[in-house]
Amino acid sequence: MKQDPDFATAKRILWLSMVLSLAASLGAAEQTGASGLARGEAKAPAARQPKTIDLTCDQILDHIRGGWTGMLIGGIEGLAHEFKYIQQPRPELPDYPLLPNGARTDDDNDIEWPHLFFMDKEGTMKIPYPRLVEIWKANMNSGIWCANEQARKLMDQGMVPPATADPSRNRFAAYNLAGQFCVESYGMIAPGMPRTAADIGLHYARVSVSGEPLQAAQYWTTLISLTAVSKKPLEDLLNDSLRAVDPASAQAEAVINAINEFHQHPTDWKAARRFFHAKWYCPKESPWDPDQRPRKWNDNSTPLNGAMVTLALLYGQGDFYRTGQYAMALGYDADCNAATACAVVGTRIGFYAIEQLPQFHMPDRYINLTRPQLPGESKVSEQAAVMFRLCEKVILQNGGSRIRLSGKEAYRIRLQAPRLLEPLR
Numbered sequence: 001m002k003q004d005p006d007f008a009t010a011k012r013i014l015w016l017s018m019v020l021s022l023a024a025s026l027g028a029a030e031q032t033g034a035s036g037l038a039r040g041e042a043k044a045p046a047a048r049q050p051k052t053i054d055l056t057c058d059q060i061l062d063h064i065r066g067g068w069t070g071m072l073i074g075g076i077e078g079l080a081h082e083f084k085y086i087q088q089p090r091p092e093l094p095d096y097p098l099l100p101n102g103a104r105t106d107d108d109n110d111i112e113w114p115h116l117f118f119m120d121k122e123g124t125m126k127i128p129y130p131r132l133v134e135i136w137k138a139n140m141n142s143g144i145w146c147a148n149e150q151a152r153k154l155m156d157q158g159m160v161p162p163a164t165a166d167p168s169r170n171r172f173a174a175y176n177l178a179g180q181f182c183v184e185s186y187g188m189i190a191p192g193m194p195r196t197a198a199d200i201g202l203h204y205a206r207v208s209v210s211g212e213p214l215q216a217a218q219y220w221t222t223l224i225s226l227t228a229v230s231k232k233p234l235e236d237l238l239n240d241s242l243r244a245v246d247p248a249s250a251q252a253e254a255v256i257n258a259i260n261e262f263h264q265h266p267t268d269w270k271a272a273r274r275f276f277h278a279k280w281y282c283p284k285e286s287p288w289d290p291d292q293r294p295r296k297w298n299d300n301s302t303p304l305n306g307a308m309v310t311l312a313l314l315y316g317q318g319d320f321y322r323t324g325q326y327a328m329a330l331g332y333d334a335d336c337n338a339a340t341a342c343a344v345v346g347t348r349i350g351f352y353a354i355e356q357l358p359q360f361h362m363p364d365r366y367i368n369l370t371r372p373q374l375p376g377e378s379k380v381s382e383q384a385a386v387m388f389r390l391c392e393k394v395i396l397q398n399g400g401s402r403i404r405l406s407g408k409e410a411y412r413i414r415l416q417a418p419r420l421l422e423p424l425r
Helices: 005-030 057-081 112-122 129-139 146-156 184-188 194-205 212-227 234-244 250-264 269-280 302-316 320-330 334-349 351-355 380-397
Strands: 052-056 401-405 408-414
Touching: 052 057, 052 401, 057 184, 057 320, 057 334, 057 351, 057 380, 057 408, 112 129, 112 184, 112 380, 129 146, 184 194, 184 212, 184 334, 184 380, 194 212, 194 234, 212 234, 212 250, 212 302, 212 334, 234 250, 234 302, 250 269, 250 302, 269 302, 269 320, 302 320, 302 334, 320 334, 334 351, 380 408
Parallel strands: none
Antiparallel strands: 052 408, 401 408
16 A cells, blocks of 8 residues: 655664664674673773652642643533534634633543542552543543444453453454543653653553544653653754654644644644545544545544544644634544643643733632542642642652752652653554
8 A cells, every 4th residue: 555655764763773773782782791890801891870850849839730720621621622624724813711611521521530539549540440430431421422332231241451442342443532632641740761651551552442532542641741740942842752653554644744734734724634644534434444545534533534534733832822822723522632632721821821911810620520539629720739749659650859949849860761662553
C-alpha cells in the first residue's frame, strides 16, 4: 500500500534516529566487560545524572489547575459543536463563554475524575483492575458511550480489564476516542515525567480501548507532561512527543501530516482539514477493517480527531481561547477535541493566565450529576488539590525530592525523556 511521501520520509527519519541510538548503545556495550568498565580502562567516569527542574508547589498547582480547568472548559463548551461539522468544518470560528455557571460532569471529565478521586483516597497511582471494576460498577452507570459503555457491560458479565477492551468483545475498542479524552489528567499529575504519565494513562485506557487508541493515550499524556515544564515552541513539543508512539501508527501519521499541512496552509485551516477528510474519513455506518492500509477512520476515532487537535494547537499558536475556537470549528468529535486541546494549552500557561482572560467568569464550582460515590458538589480548586497530592507522590516515586526554593516549598523533579511503552500490535 502507498503512503504519503511526507509521512513515509518522516517515519524513515524517526526510525533511523531510533536505530542510531540503539546502535550507539550496543556499541558501547560491546566495549565493556562484565564489570561495566571499558577494556583497557581502570575506571569509567561517573554516570551522568538525569536532568532535573525545580518548581515551587504553587507553580506545579498552577499548571495542574490550568490543565484541568482548560479540559473542563473545552469539553463542556464544546458540546454545542459535537458531531455538528462532519463533511465540512464550521464556516467561522465560534465565540464561546468560559463556563459562567461553573463546571459539571461530562464524559470528557467524569471518567478520569472518579479514577483520580480513588487514586488519592486509596493511595495508589494504578488502581488494580479488580478494584477498578468495583468502582465502575458503582459509578459508571450513566453518561458513558461506545467503548466505555461496552466495557461497563462486559464487567457485568464477569470480565476484568484489559479483557473489557478486547476488540472481539468490544467493537469500539480498536478505534474509539476514549484513548484520547479519558487520559489527559495523567499527564498533568506527572509534569516532566512523560514515561510515567504514559504508563498511568495506558493503565486506565486499557479498560476500554486497545491497539491504535493506546498510541493516542501515550501521545497526549506525554505532550501534556512536557508542556508543564518546557518553554520550547509547541510545535517542537508535538514532535518530541512522537517518541512515545509507534512510528507505524496512525497517531504518528496524524501528527506528522498535521504539521505538514499547517506549514503548507499557514492561514487556511479549512484546507488542512480537507486533507484529512479526503484521506481518512469514513462514516461510522461503513464497515471498518482494522487491517486495511491506508486505513479509513470514522469521526469517533483517535487518528482523525487527533489530527484535528494537532491542527487546533498549531493554528491556535498557544492562545488558549483561540485554540478552543479552532478545536470546535474543525468538527468531528469537537467537544472531546476541545477538551484535549485546551488541556494542553491550559497546562502550558497555567490557571493564573486563564483567569486573566477577559472572557473568564467561571465560578469555582463542579456539579456531579453522574457518579454517586463522589461528592455531589465540589470546587474545581479542590479537584486540583487532589491532583496535586497525586503529583507529589509521582514526583517522589520517580526520584524527585522536596526542596526549598526562594523560601518557598518546592520540588526537584527528575526529568524523563519520552519513550514508546506500548508498540502497535
